[in-house]
Amino acid sequence: MLDYRRFKEINDLFAAGQPEKARHLLMELQSRCIALRDEMERLRGQIRTLEDILYLSKNLSRENGFYWLQTPGVRQGPFCPQCYDTVGALIRLEKTDHALCCPYCGQRHALPHPADIRPGNGGMARIIPFIR
Ligand SMILES: [Zn+2]
Structure with a gap:
């Protein structure tokens, strides 16, 4: 002082x-x-x-093995569980043809079943089939 x-x-x-x-x-x-x-x-x-x-303790949740971050109006994710659990980094998983892949650690995860995806999340598009 x-x-x-x-x-x-x-x-x-x-x-x-x-x-x-x-x-x-x-x-x-x-x-x-x-x-x-x-x-x-x-x-x-x-x-x-x-x-x-x-902020993370209030807004970060783990569902179906992935981390999700609730931001005002938008749910962000999914984030790599390996990267967050080991180094505390939130790395968004990238969707490939048949898996979700972490661009940082390279870990691949099976795509979650559509029924396990909560509506309104920002990371995964919801597929609505055309009606014929
Ligand atoms: Zn990772």
Whole structure:
């Protein structure tokens, strides 16, 4: 924490005709300000990380072996369970002809049965057959 009385001391030293002592004290305060700013940036980073963790704990769910993220109005996913469980990364699975494939770890998953897919998810299209 900054001791704001030091600014008055600096002012008093200048007023007393002791500019070298005042300058030295000013440099100490500058160094302390830089250290505080660095600490503040580190703490802001921790807050962002904790906010992300809190958001994921509220909005990430695991269904049918895949992770899904509920965002405002849209359900995102499916995300790779291997990548999230091992390194905490949300990697969206890509649909190939007969499987879902992770572009990061390469793990392949069988496509979920259409009955297991909850309506309204953003990642999988719902197939509606034409009526003849
Ligand atoms: Zn993966």
